[in-house]
Amino acid sequence: MDADSDLFKAIGDATRRTILDELTDKDGQTLFEICGRLAMKHGLASSRQAISQHLAVLEQAGLVHTRRQGRYKFHHIDPNPLRSIVERWPIDREEPNP
Amino acid sequence: MIRINITSVFVDDQAKALAFYTEKLGFIKKTDEPAGGARWLTVVSPAAPDGVELLLEPDGHPAAGPFKEALVADGIPFTQFAVDDVYAEVERLKGLGVEFTQDATDLGPAVTAVFDDTCGNLIQLAAMK
Numbered sequence: 001m002d003a004d005s006d007l008f009k010a011i012g013d014a015t016r017r018t019i020l021d022e023l024t025d026k027d028g029q030t031l032f033e034i035c036g037r038l039a040m041k042h043g044l045a046s047s048r049q050a051i052s053q054h055l056a057v058l059e060q061a062g063l064v065h066t067r068r069q070g071r072y073k074f075h076h077i078d079p080n081p082l083r084s085i086v087e088r089w090p091i092d093r094e095e096p097n098p
Numbered sequence: 099m100i101r102i103n104i105t106s107v108f109v110d111d112q113a114k115a116l117a118f119y120t121e122k123l124g125f126i127k128k129t130d131e132p133a134g135g136a137r138w139l140t141v142v143s144p145a146a147p148d149g150v151e152l153l154l155e156p157d158g159h160p161a162a163g164p165f166k167e168a169l170v171a172d173g174i175p176f177t178q179f180a181v182d183d184v185y186a187e188v189e190r191l192k193g194l195g196v197e198f199t200q201d202a203t204d205l206g207p208a209v210t211a212v213f214d215d216t217c218g219n220l221i222q223l224a225a226m227k
Contacts (some may be wrong), residue, residue: 026203030173032220033200034210040205048172071170072199072220 004088007081009060016054018042022064023077030072031055102150104140107177108166109217111164112139115154118216123134123196124180157218165219173199175212175222184209184225 010016013039022037023029031039035051039042046054055075058064062081067074109115116139119125125141128151132138136158140151157163169176181187184202189213192198199220200212211223 015170026201030199030212032173033203036205037203040207071146071167073171073174074199081221 004084006057006061007063007084010057010063011082013057015044015051016053016058018044019051019054019058020079021075023064027076028067028074030074034075037089084089104151104153105177106153107215107217107219107221108162109154109215109219110157111217112156113152115139115217116141119154121151121211122191122196133136154217163218170214170218170220172221175220177219178222178224181223181225184211184223186219187211187223188213209222 011020018038019034020070022034022041031048033095034055035046035048038046046057055064057064061079065076065078067076107115112190119141120127122199123190124142126147127139128142128147129140130137136156138184141154142149142151145178157166169225188198188202191213197214200210202209202211202223206227209227210224212220213223215221
């Protein structure tokens with residue numbers, strides 16, 4: 001059993017990685033803003049429903065959290081689950097010997 | 099030739115809407131006539147006083163409320179206004195206490211921002227490059 005399967009599934013998709021890029025550029029976005037950035041900046045023609053499903057996958061993996069503020073819903077990035085990757089396969093900080 | 103003379107926004111309170119659209123946004127009242135239990139209430143931009151009118155339409159129909167709430171929850175602006183400089187207009191409106199769900203954002207062909215009109219709608223500001 002691989003506890004990280006949700007995480008790897010989430011980052012295994014190019015559109016979802018682009019969503020994370022845009023949330024890194026500016027954290028806290030409505031669904032509308034995310035859709036606008038994907039369409040206008042990246043030429044991604046995904047429907048609003050498809051983006052919503054991508055966000056659900058990212059949320060399932062703990063990479064995105066939603067926050068309701070008044071009547072609006074904002075999406076925030078949480079890169080913490082990615083820590084398990086470098087903990088599992090530590091990156092040697094020394095220069096590697098050839 | 100068919101032309102666009104009026105477009106509408108659903109507002110929860112016409113008097114409050116008139117105050118917001120004139121005092122904060124800077125529109126001018128064009129028509130204000132009794133119409134049934136409500137008012138036929140329109141505003142125009144000072145840049146185009148004889149141009150397209152914006153009708154401040156009461157949202158009393160039972161379907162209007164759920165429709166507006168669903169759009170707002172996802173941050174969707176149903177109506178768009180043009181400005182010359184989105185960054186400057188965002189600063190001006192924030193100074194007047196207007197709340198934004200999206201700050202001025204460069205999307206390539208356009209700069210856009212989204213604010214809350216306090217009458218149940220999100221409105222997009224846009225400047226094409």
